[in-house]
Amino acid sequence: MHSPSPRSLVDLPIRRLNRGDLVPCADLCEDRGWPRDEHRWGLLLSAGTGYGIDAPDGKGLAATCLTMPYGSDFTAVGMMLVAGRYARQGIARRLMRHVMETAEDTPLALYATEQGQPLYENLGFSPVGRAERVGGRFEAVGPGGSGSAAHASSLIPSASSSVTTRPAAADDLQAMVRLDLPAFGTDRTHLLARLPAFADRLQVAEDHGELVGYAALWPSGQAEVVGPLIARDWATAQALVAALAATTDRPLRADVDARHKELLGWLMERGLEPLSRTTVMTYGIPDLPGDAARRFAPLTVATG
DSSP: OOOOOHHHHHTSOOEEOOGGGHHHHHHHHHHTTSOOOHHHHHHHHHHSEEEEEEOTTSSSEEEEEEEEEETBTEEEEEEEEEOGGGTTSSHHHHHHHHHHHHHTTSOEEEEEOTTTHHHHHHTTOEEEEEEEEEEEOOOSSOTTSHHHHHHHHHHSOOOOTTEEEEEOOGGGHHHHHHHHHHHHSSOOHHHHTTHHHHOSEEEEEEETTEEEEEEEEEEETTEEEEEEEEESSHHHHHHHHHHHHTTOSSOEEEEEETTOHHHHHHHHHTTOEEEEEEEEEEESSSSOSSOTTTEEEOSOGGGO
């Protein structure tokens, strides 16, 4: 049986995804070599809106895309996945055009892979930044013994001894939202409120009782992802990552804003390695809102 022609593929209906689509979404991730991540899909489909195209051969989904709304400020776009057997046949463009039409006047933002960037540029998105994905086993002391550890210590900021970290408590949420709002640039309470149930660990940093940072650790495949990571400075970010790393034996992964070179350097001293990079792109706004100096890593690139 012949595969559908490109014309018939781009005419296939687009539908809203729901929690009943978790397994097909995970199957599509696996098809593209990503971790299955039903756990992440559960969060994304409960807090955001998923769109999908059913495969014409009846085997799951041909494509997915996810939008995460932040009121009229912007909508994040992610999880643009096309099954390998339907790649390069116009489906991704069809889905993105649908998302752009549905968003109407709301600006859009996304993290583009190298393969996806030309499509988004063609649709009018502009590059505004970059994220570096790093991953590997976190070493509490720099690899290679005392010499490397001595070198690593030169990368560690002179964090104030008054900064401490601890597991988040239920009554920390309001303070987290207050800290997050100027850093992220818009209200994402609908996501932060889901973090305690979603994350394996949620850590906060304090200075004399004032919340100055927070970070979550959540499972993805064989790794644990650090994100979101919000902190007043990179010393606080480093303290949060070290505290989270101490709670797991699994490899860590993070998508770090490329402007935070000190944090990236420290993570590599601690055994993590560059894995890939994405380009932050926007449509309808000149840049992401908020304060990039305090925004170290997203929850996931799909949520902006």
